[in-house]
Amino acid sequence: MKAKYEVADILRRNHHKLEQKVPNRWKLRTLYAIEICRTATLGGHIDQCLNSDCKGIHISYNSCRNRHCPKCQGHKRQQWILARENELINVSYYHLVFTLPSELNKLTFANQKTVYSILFKTAWSVVKDFAANPKFIGGRTGMISILHTWGQNMSFHPHLHCIVPGGGINRNKKWKVAKGKDKYLFPVKAMSKVFRARFTRQIRLHFNLTPEIYKQLFQKKWVVYCKRPFFGSKQVVEYLGRYTHKVAISNHRLIDIAEGKVTFMAKDYRQGGKKHLVSLQDGEFIRRFSLHILPKGFTRIRHYGILSSSLKQEILPILHEKLGSITICLEQKSKHRICPTCKKGELITIRYFDNRGPPKNIKALDTSIIQAIVKIKS
Secondary structure, three states: OOOOOOHHHHHHHOHHHHHHHOOOHHHHHHHHHHHOOOOHHHOEEEEEEOOOOOOOEEEEEOOOOOOOOOOOOHHHHHHHHHHOOOOOEOOOEEEEEEEOOHHHHHHHHHOHHHHHHHHHHHHHHHHHHHHHOOOOOOOEOEEEEEEEEEOOOOOEEEEEEEEEEOEEEOOOOOEEEOOOOOOOOOOHHHHHHHHHHHHHHHHHHHOOOOHHHHHHHHHOOOEEEEOOOEOOHHHHHHHHHHHOOOOOOOHHHEEEOHHHEEEEEEEEHHHOOEEEEEEEEHHHHHHHHHOOOOOOOOOOEEEEEOOOOOOHHHHHHHHHHHHOEOOOOOOOOOOOOEOOOOOOOEEEEEEEEOOOOOOOOOOOOOHHHHHHHHHHHO
């Protein structure tokens, strides 16, 4: 269902104030892109259905394709999930979360690329070394990690979601199951201490902070969370779909945008995920949304170990043969490039138009051309 309100609606009514609210030029460009997504400003295209019984004509405005846009992530998420089908092994998977303490928020926001890179590097070093320990696995494992920077109320809350297989390979490339036997992967308290020590060491190498800040960091317990293992491929896929291409807030969470205020639904995890309403002025909503626009070119989804691009082509076929693979069956198939009229035919683009609008006389493709395209695609 189409959302009643959109983030773009809030940006459009504050168009002339965006430069004052968000001085960063890169973030400003992102907000402008979201504002004009799927509007006449970007121009559009004319699609025709390849189904010879339909041959319907459909006119659409172009999308901004920005990774922070709430409207441009649906089919990208499904494409990414299906691309992971050849990478998943028929074993248990664990969900780990590495969270940075709030004392580092200012440093992180001012040096996003550096601190986020340290977060990825440190989290993988912890997982890799714990997996190599014979007490837990005694082998090489892998990890898919996804960076999130927001909480439910859109506050700045950098953390890393990771999925880790419940085992690893030894020197002979044989699979070793984690010693916890689906009860636990690694001891969380020990991981938290190692994560804190290693991350703080990296911070010392890159920044010159006061001794008081380091004292605060070591006085506080750092959060490393490990959920119970996924049971079956369906749970792994649900996790991937939920976290991979998520943005700070979806349009469906917006409840009301009247009178210069934005009201949206949020969960309070301190009260067991109880839902409540959050109301913010337009300026504060835009400020919080812009907090989560990542630096240009920064990779927020990364693969490590046996799931990395350098190793998976060699190792995964061996593991699939011994352990079996996972077939991904999406409950809701993507409707991207499927004709909305007949629900069957594939759409092909026959013409593009600029912001002046589509041509007055739209000619459909000849039946012979459609048949030729169908033959090529089959």
